[in-house]
Amino acid sequence: xxxxxxxxxxxxxxxxxxxxxxxxxxxxxxxxxxxxxxxxxxxxxxxxxxxxxxxxxxxxxxxxxxxxxxxxxxxxxxxxxxxxxxxxxxxxxxxxxxxxxxxxxxxxxxxxxxxxxxxxxxxxxxxxxxxxxxxxxxxxxxxxxxxxxxxxxxxxxxxxxxxxxxxxxxxxxxxxxxxxxxxxxxxxxxxxxxxxxxxxxxxxxxxxxxxxxxxxxxxxxxxxxxxxxxxxxxxxxxxxxxxxxxxxxxxxxxxxxxxxxxxxxxxxxxxxxxxxxxx
Numbered sequence: 001x002x003x004x005x006x007x008x009x010x011x012x013x014x015x016x017x018x019x020x021x022x023x024x025x026x027x028x029x030x031x032x033x034x035x036x037x038x039x040x041x042x043x044x045x046x047x048x049x050x051x052x053x054x055x056x057x058x059x060x061x062x063x064x065x066x067x068x069x070x071x072x073x074x075x076x077x078x079x080x081x082x083x084x085x086x087x088x089x090x091x092x093x094x095x096x097x098x099x100x101x102x103x104x105x106x107x108x109x110x111x112x113x114x115x116x117x118x119x120x121x122x123x124x125x126x127x128x129x130x131x132x133x134x135x136x137x138x139x140x141x142x143x144x145x146x147x148x149x150x151x152x153x154x155x156x157x158x159x160x161x162x163x164x165x166x167x168x169x170x171x172x173x174x175x176x177x178x179x180x181x182x183x184x185x186x187x188x189x190x191x192x193x194x195x196x197x198x199x200x201x202x203x204x205x206x207x208x209x210x211x212x213x214x215x216x217x218x219x220x221x222x223x224x225x226x227x228x229x230x231x232x233x234x235x236x237x238x239x240x241x242x243x244x245x246x247x248x249x250x251x252x253x254x255x256x257x258x259x260x261x262x263x264x265x266x267x268x269x270x271x272x273x274x275x276x277x278x279x
Contacts, residue, residue, distance in 0.1 A: 023101035023154060023236065027051035027093050029080050029138050030107030032059035034208035035158060038224035039104055042232055044068050051093035051100075053086065054107070055079050080107040080134035081126075090141035099149050102235060103142050104156040105135040110210055112273035113172040123276050124172040131176035132183065139187070146196050153195055154235050157184040159202040161243060164252045165263060169272025177202075181241070188240060197238035201231050204248030213274060220247045 026043045030036035032054035040050055044067035054060045057077030064073050074096050076089035094100055109130045113120040139155050146153040162170060163177025181200055188198035205211055205218035206227045222245050234242040243249035258266070 023152065024048045025093075025097040025100045026102040026104065027053070027090065027100050027142070028104045028106055029053045029086075029134070030105075030158075032056045032063055034106075034210055035203065035206060035224060035227065036104070036106035037063055038208075038228040039106060039231065041067065042225070042228040043102075044073070046232075049073065049097045051076065051089065051097070053078055053080070053089050080105075080138065081129050083134075083137040086134070086137050087141045090138075094142070094145050099145060100142055100153070101151070102154045102156065103139060104158065104235075105138040106158045107131075107134060107138075108158060108176075108210075110170075110173045110273065111276040112169045112278075113275065114169065115171065117275075120172075120275065127172040128176050128179070131173075132179045135180060136183070143191070143196065147194050150195055152197070152238070154197055154199055154238065155184075155187065155191075156199045156201060156235055157181075159184070159200050161202055161204050161248050161252050163202065165255050165258075165267075167273075168267060168270055169275075173273065185241075197240075199235050199239055200241045201234060202241070202243045202248075202252070203227060203231075204243065204245055204251075219251075220245050 024047065026048045028036050028040055028050065031040050031052035036054065040052055040063060044050055047069065050067070050073040052060055052064060052073060053076040055077070057075070060075045060077055064070055064075050067073060074093055076092070078085035078089055080086055107130060109127055111123050111127065113124050135157055142155070157180050159181045160173070160177040162174050163181050166174045181202070184198050184200040191198060205221045207221055207223055211218060227244055230244045234244070243252050255263070
């Protein structure tokens with residue numbers, strides 16, 4: 001019997017919940033492009049004060065200048081694997097905004113990896129460091145401050161449908177997103193008695209520079225702005241786990257239900273994600 005997973009919670013009917021008070025101070029990593037930039041644009045349009053962190057300072061500054069009320073926002077050019085720099089940025093934003101309501105760990109990288117190739121081991125390590133360990137480093141400086149605020153707050157991990165089951169050639173990315181999902185689940189339980197809700201958003205295929213490199217069909221491909229709006233609704237509600245778009249939630253549930261022998265046979269010849277340095 002295959003192990004059951006919790007991906008069914010992404011689409012199972014839920015009781016209606018009261019909406020939380022406005023969450024207006026938002027810190028986002030990986031903000032210079034893709035999902036992070038789309039979330040930044042969405043929250044800026046709602047009048048939020050943003051802390052934007054990404055490696056590419058020029059792209060970050062360009063994004064911030066394009067947002068409504070640019071004077072409200074702060075840019076932090078840094079690599080999320082530089083934990084000291086992330087902590088310094090978090091402390092700076094907390095001081096600037098007088099606290100923080102939402103932290104979104106959106107920074108992530110994806111490359112194909114092949115286990116037998118020694119040169120792919122550092123790539124595997126960098127994917128885990130960026131997608132998993134950096135999420136922990138991003139959340140850590142905010143937890144005490146969010147507890148002290150005593151008001152509703154959110155820690156948001158950006159997972160992936162690829163973390164539901166292992167994909168051939170994508171072991172590093174699938175493993176990192178599976179680890180992120182379980183880490184966020186553990187943190188959610190740890191913080192249950194606090195005002196902080198931990199939300200995991202699992203995107204399907206979103207039309208970003210990361211997915212545009214894929215040379216295979218991408219069902220239910222979604223525009224970044226539409227994804228950001230849907231994600232923000234789930235974040236506001238404090239949903240524990242949500243697959244976006246919902247159609248990919250159904251796909252995720254079906255993948256979970258497949259017995260291993262059938263999954264192995266069905267995906268043995270699935271297209272592989274391109275390895276780093278290849279096209």
